[in-house]
Amino acid sequence: MTSLVIRGGSIVRSHEVVRADVVVVDGRVLEVGEKVNAPAGAREIDASGAWVGPGFVDLHTHLREPGLEAAETVESGARAAAVGGYCAVVAMPNTEPALDTVALVSYVLARGALTGIDVAVAGAITQGRRGEKLAPLAEMAALGVRIFTDDGAAVASAEVMRRALSYAKPLGVRLAQHCEEPSLVEFGSMNEGALAGRLGLVGRPALAEELMVVRDIELVRASGASVHFLHLSTARSIALVVAARREGLDVTCEVAPHHFSLDESACRTYDPHYKVNPPLRSPGDAAALVAALQRGDVDAVATDHAPHLPESKDLAFDEAPAGMLGLEHAASLTVEALGADGDPRAFFALLSRGPARIAQLRASDVRVGLSAHGGEVAVGEDANLVVFDPGVEWTVDRDRLQSRATNTPYHGRTLHGRARATIARGRLIAENGEMC
């Protein structure tokens, strides 16, 4: 029997923030109240000055297994998630080979079951992520897959996407789109605009993203299905999603921390650590994303955690692979974006409750082998919790990350807010940046 007492924190629920202690026994929340009595042998966790809420859920994690285990594995990625405050991640399917069969999805799920957190899997929409023939969505859904995406690339063909939406709708799963119209981003390595023109780098225009968002909104309207927009990066994209949502269409969106905490000016250094798809955008777009987070226009913050081998980031900017780490600093960057007086309920909406809803990982969802996430810190719930200290300062050190990779653009940067303790499936798995 494992028992824990989380003392002195502010419990952040959807509609209220209350001071209370939390008792966790055998993977569940046993008691929530003031000055609770600890069960015999319970481990005490000091949550004074910190928020206690549902553990974070990442909708967008590249675990690189199978295929690029030197950069990350399910195990190392799960550790990175744990210290970042995450109790669940959704593993993206752009592995080598792509996660487009029952066997491959089962493999990653089995690897995930050996970790301290819940590893859900996103399956590929099309076979080999080639954008041509549908992958076996129903078979993968039976394993518990709830999100499908060809992430890394968009489903370029409108007809293939339309067919996929029609097929997915009765399965109760959600298709997620990497929004970049391929013909507009060929050879591109940074945001299109005056700076790219000056730096001599081929651009990836905001237009490429926005056209794909427009197209998929219309496909959702026509099919009655649902779409999740991955890593939206422009003001216009968010405005399009907000308008579609207002019309009652089932569209959701996420933004990635690098898109609201960095902008294209970082590319002046030609440091490939700042190369990512979609690219870092204009300062105006970054500011618009922050405003959108604060307004509640965004369903989730998702990391797009993308480990790469260090030598691959020593290539020239246009030759280096795109992507950066995210799991270990996403929550800090989110709390910074929401501001010092930011509402902790908005914080947990973005990092836990929103993504848990989209990933269908809540208590009310039909899950296969995974515990429930994004709850209310209430008696009887699965104990996936995070104690998050919004005030603490820490400095990112790429050599002290849990991830196997080091490709963080935040190396040396001092951030505010960090997970003090991560409790997944009732066990304390990480504390202050270290695994327990």
Place this chain on the structure above:
Amino acid sequence: MITTLRGKNLLDLGELSREAILEVLDTADSFVEVNRRVVKKVPALKGRVVASLFFEESTRTRLSFETAAKRLSADVLSLAVASSSVKKGESLRDTIATIDALGIDAVVMRHRSSGAAVQVARYVPHVRVINAGDGLHQHPTQGLLDAYTLRQVLAERRGERARDTGAELFDGLRVLIVGDVRHSRVARSDVEAYVALGATVTLAAPGTLLPDGVREWPVSVAGDFDDALGDADVVGVLRLQHERGTGAFVPSLSEFTRTHGLTIERAARLSPSTIIMHPGPMNRGVEIDARVADSSAAVITRQVANGVPVRMAVLYLSVAGREESR
């Protein structure tokens, strides 16, 4: 802003102030004399090692730089890397680390990727880095030698010594740059140099061959090439970059020639004093007619000849200046 190249890297002409550019031009003037001697050599960089690292094919720039380094008595390590190292899986950092291990004072490098020289400068901060062309970004010594050539020609016409004129001859000078600006590192460096020296620059190109965000450049964009030609004191013709996939940006080469080529008919309408430039290598018959290129208005071979003293000046200031600045 770099106010003197002494001891500094030359990565991007946009970083150099007018004084720094003039210092290079004046220093180049003093090296012209060396190139006229029977023994074309000075001991300025004796004992220094300059690595010439060309990841991308080049004939004239490489030869020009290596000649410049040798005339300064530097030891030259010439490494033909081409782009094969990338195919072999070697990173930029590994390549430069290997060469650095041999013991070098400076590296002259060309790379097909924009920013590669900026990255190398970060990897080996103790080595001076001279950018000999990086992707679509910059070709700083071409910008300097173009400015040098212009000042030389204009000063000769006035019967003055170029170095006595400072930047005066650029004041109000109207330069028209025509062609594939989008894919041209030469255009980016020329614009920086001419504007810093006080010239007025106009660009003329098909809409698809203008760079993104050109409205924010310190230049004007001509609506019509033929109209703009009438107002130009200098016409800088750019190479149409077939190898960078320019083909898809214009319907055909013949249409490009018809709309933006410096044809014999267009050249005939120019004022006799108009100076015609081209950074080479030329696509004769595409962006410039062969007879125009060989006419007296063209200073193209002078540009090539001036490459050596200008690169001597750059190497001298950057590499020797390093000791002086310590």
